[in-house]
Amino acid sequence: MSVKIAALILLLLPLLAALRVPAVEDVLTRIVKLGFVIGAAACLPLFLVQFAVVILRSVFSISLIWLQESTLYLFGAMFLLSSGWLLLTEGHVRVDIFYAKMSEARARIVDLLGTTLFVLPISMLIIYVSWNYVGTSWAQMERSQEASGIHAVFLLKSMIPAFAVLLLFAGEVRIIRLLKGARDA
Template sequence: MINKLVSLAEAVSIYTGKCVAWLTLVMMLLTCLIVLLRYGFNIGSIALQESVLYLHALVFMMGAAYTFKDDGHVRVDVFYRNFSARKKAWVNIIGGVFFLLPMTLYTGYLSMDYVGSSWRVLETSQEPGGLPFVYLLKTLIPLMMISLIIQGLADIGKSVGVLQSSSNTLTEKGQ
């Protein structure tokens, strides 16, 4: 049962991560278009510039769980890399339960009023000609926290599986 949930959570992270990864190409093409329009044709567009900002936020925030799943996040692993699978599992469980989950839950909780007030007024850009979707941009904050919670729980579940399989191996060797 735990393995199915872990696989499902990781599948969601992989799908989301691969989808938003393509947005980096769109972001690059859009940036080239902005430069071409500005310096080639003397045309500026606040909406185009803000759309690059929105895409960057989308890639970063919705790709965080995928990065976490693939251990691409920043980790000071001077000791961790030499740990056995069992010790790594314990570090991942303790880190997930005592650091990742409380931080994401608290940040998600704090963001709800911030995002809610933006939705109540359907907040738009302060720049003339800017995008009218600031409330959608701010919604990425709790979505990021939700995706990190799901992936964090999957990581904890995977680590519990490592501990269970290693304890079963130790029990079998003891017989």
């Protein structure tokens, strides 16, 4: 029941923004950008850890499970937490065969429909489907299957709904900006 209430609130945010509640767009943008900053901050440690794993294994024949597993956590943070910002800044790959030839008004309509019909529902579906999965992991304080692994699998799994929420917020900000008339929302 709480997921349904949260979903309703999240879907009403663009309406609040359309009613000229100015802080909504700014707050959502800041949250999405924070996800990006965290994801971007994982890049250098990811490179260094992966480099260390390869050197330790290849040169010294040392295999540290916790170090290997940490790359999964860092990859998860980098990709999942950055996705919302990439949507917001149009950093995702797009095939512009038709889109480039569209008028600004038509491109806004296509973006608005795409965000409304695909991004928001898929984000909500991911939140809904992952909610019990992540909740169970937290309830059990799920640990690595490896004795020397990272005993915080529940944190890794928490990035799934975090990804969906950030994507949902980014989609809502795009809708707000498209409704205001910006093509490059």
